[in-house]
Amino acid sequence: MLKVNETKTPQTVADHAQIVRPHPHCAHHIKGDDCRVCQVRPLGICAVLEPDEWATIEQISQTVPFAERDTLVSETDDCTHFYSITAGVARLIRHLPDGRRQVMGFALPGDFLGLSLGKAWSFSVEAITPMTTCRFARHAIVQLVDQKPHFLMRMHEMASAELNLAQDHMVLLGRLTAEEKIGTFLLEMRRRWARIDGHTSQNVPLPMGRQDIADYLGLTIETVSRTINQMQRARHLVIVPDGIRLMDAAYFEHLSPSV
Amino acid sequence: MLKVNETKTPQTVADHAQIVRPHPHCAHHIKGDDCRVCQVRPLGICAVLEPDEWATIEQISQTVPFAERDTLVSETDDCTHFYSITAGVARLIRHLPDGRRQVMGFALPGDFLGLSLGKAWSFSVEAITPMTTCRFARHAIVQLVDQKPHFLMRMHEMASAELNLAQDHMVLLGRLTAEEKIGTFLLEMRRRWARIDGHTSQNVPLPMGRQDIADYLGLTIETVSRTINQMQRARHLVIVPDGIRLMDAAYFEHLSPSV
DNA sequence: CGCCATGTTGATTTCTATCAAATTGAGTGG
DNA sequence: CCACTCAATTTGATAGAAATCAACATGGCG
Numbered sequence: 001m002l003k004v005n006e007t008k009t010p011q012t013v014a015d016h017a018q019i020v021r022p023h024p025h026c027a028h029h030i031k032g033d034d035c036r037v038c039q040v041r042p043l044g045i046c047a048v049l050e051p052d053e054w055a056t057i058e059q060i061s062q063t064v065p066f067a068e069r070d071t072l073v074s075e076t077d078d079c080t081h082f083y084s085i086t087a088g089v090a091r092l093i094r095h096l097p098d099g100r101r102q103v104m105g106f107a108l109p110g111d112f113l114g115l116s117l118g119k120a121w122s123f124s125v126e127a128i129t130p131m132t133t134c135r136f137a138r139h140a141i142v143q144l145v146d147q148k149p150h151f152l153m154r155m156h157e158m159a160s161a162e163l164n165l166a167q168d169h170m171v172l173l174g175r176l177t178a179e180e181k182i183g184t185f186l187l188e189m190r191r192r193w194a195r196i197d198g199h200t201s202q203n204v205p206l207p208m209g210r211q212d213i214a215d216y217l218g219l220t221i222e223t224v225s226r227t228i229n230q231m232q233r234a235r236h237l238v239i240v241p242d243g244i245r246l247m248d249a250a251y252f253e254h255l256s257p258s259v
Numbered sequence: 260m261l262k263v264n265e266t267k268t269p270q271t272v273a274d275h276a277q278i279v280r281p282h283p284h285c286a287h288h289i290k291g292d293d294c295r296v297c298q299v300r301p302l303g304i305c306a307v308l309e310p311d312e313w314a315t316i317e318q319i320s321q322t323v324p325f326a327e328r329d330t331l332v333s334e335t336d337d338c339t340h341f342y343s344i345t346a347g348v349a350r351l352i353r354h355l356p357d358g359r360r361q362v363m364g365f366a367l368p369g370d371f372l373g374l375s376l377g378k379a380w381s382f383s384v385e386a387i388t389p390m391t392t393c394r395f396a397r398h399a400i401v402q403l404v405d406q407k408p409h410f411l412m413r414m415h416e417m418a419s420a421e422l423n424l425a426q427d428h429m430v431l432l433g434r435l436t437a438e439e440k441i442g443t444f445l446l447e448m449r450r451r452w453a454r455i456d457g458h459t460s461q462n463v464p465l466p467m468g469r470q471d472i473a474d475y476l477g478l479t480i481e482t483v484s485r486t487i488n489q490m491q492r493a494r495h496l497v498i499v500p501d502g503i504r505l506m507d508a509a510y511f512e513h514l515s516p517s518v
Numbered sequence: 519c520g521c522c523a524t525g526t527t528g529a530t531t532t533c534t535a536t537c538a539a540a541t542t543g544a545g546t547g548g
Numbered sequence: 549c550c551a552c553t554c555a556a557t558t559t560g561a562t563a564g565a566a567a568t569c570a571a572c573a574t575g576g577c578g
């Protein structure tokens with residue numbers, strides 16, 4: 001088992017991750033307050049920082065763990081803190097008054113919550129797996145952004161990338177069939193994991209449940225389940241614990257109109 | 260080009276809706292290279308500039324008009340110029356290889372094309388009405404952003420607002436019914452026109468065609484037509500030339516889950 | 519006046535949602 | 549270790565909302 005750092009990371013996180021989590025990034029524990037060993041630094045907001053700026057960030061950050069199902073932020077909350085995800089997966093979600101939900105996206109290691117720098121959240125963030133985050137007070141980041149234009153530029157780049165993804169997703173929601181939605185989603189998850197761990201594997205971890213996938217793709221849980229199982233019957237993929245294994249890349253790339 | 264007449268106050272949306280062009284901003288042509296008379300300056304990217312900075316902007320901008328159906332930028336183009344819209348309406352659109360389209364949004368006066376500052380466009384922009392734009396070379400804006408952090412901050416604010424709208428739209432596309440989509444769209448357009456002309460009118464100009472509305476809402480043209488006409492039969496609205504008139508605000512606000 | 523794009527309306531189909539039930543499987547406690 | 553429980557998932561039957569297919573109407577414009 002990985003050594004847990006001295007700052008009291010809950011035992012449950014490590015235990016759970018070792019046992020049931022399929023993906024290494026759900027298991028790695030990183031000292032969010034020691035940038036030198038931060039494994040997501042090259043991916044995240046901090047990638048733009050020079051080593052001599054790490055101390056600045058460390059002073060304004062805290063490592064904050066969350067358990068599965070914890071709510072990191074609620075869409076009704078004021079935004080007092082920002083989060084950089086160092087381990088685990090969360091869903092970004094909007095709730096309608098009548099109980100309908102739309103999952104805006106999934107936050108993976110390296111992702112930053114609060115790119116808009118605004119005073120209010122516009123979505124809730126709920127932990128899907130045990131998580132570790134690097135937390136920043138909003139005022140500290142606002143100050144940093146004022147002082148370091150290249151940091152603001154990095155924020156803007158990441159927000160722009162996010163906007164681009166949102167537009168991809170609008171095409172998916174508005175114009176793709178259920179089969180195309182699922183196929184595109186699986187390729188998207190493979191690409192995102194590959195960016196994190198540097199490998200392109202046929203195995204695509206899916207830490208989120210079927211209901212989350214449905215609410216992300218604008219489908220029902222039954223349609224998600226049926227479609228994935230049809231793909232398995234057609235030998236395009238194999239369902240494995242906590243994910244799927246892509247068996248027929250050509251099929252998925254043909255299915256995904258944007259590729 | 261029409262000369263701007265400072266003494267003449269623009270006609271309201273309501274006035275114009277009864278006649279030909281539904282909105283004054285579709286007809287008025289503004290000297291984009293004279294910031295003193297720019298009618299969209301308080302709305303757009305330039306709102307953050309001090310009067311002594313107007314000269315800087317004027318030096319790097321050109322007024323460029325477009326005719327109806329012109330393509331301002333193509334999704335395959337490199338991004339050499341940015342545009343601030345001073346008059347007219349455009350659609351932001353993505354095309355799938357098989358001809359399906361998703362309209363990402365409509366660009367109205369005050370909107371800026373190129374908020375991401377990236378080197379490539381991710382959508383096409385097509386003029387729905389005759390347009391006037393203020394065009395900037397990309398390198399000039401990049402330089403400006405480097406020199407003036409408050410300009411970058413303004414870009415970031417506007418991009419964040421855009422991201423927020425994109426997320427609203429994901430909820431709409433993923434989880435609303437056809438009736439809710441149409442109702443939400445009409446309220447959105449009313450709100451956006453109100454921001455531009457300062458009036459809240461029951462008349463909502465719709466310079467875009469039914470097909471554009473359909474491709475924006477993830478519906479077919481037939482469903483859009485049917486739904487709007489059902490709303491008219493139910494006396495919730497009246498279809499007028501180039502738009503609609505909302506007759507039953509309570510109905511629409513009840514229909515739109517986010518309000 | 520007639521043409522062509524745009525919009526409307528009607529009939530029918532289809533995809534996905536809904537409703538309902540069975541199955542799996544991880545966690546719990548005897 | 550195994551029965552039990554509860555949530556998540558899968559599967560089946562049916563319904564329904566919107567798409568599709570097909571005319572038909574409108575209206576701006578040469």
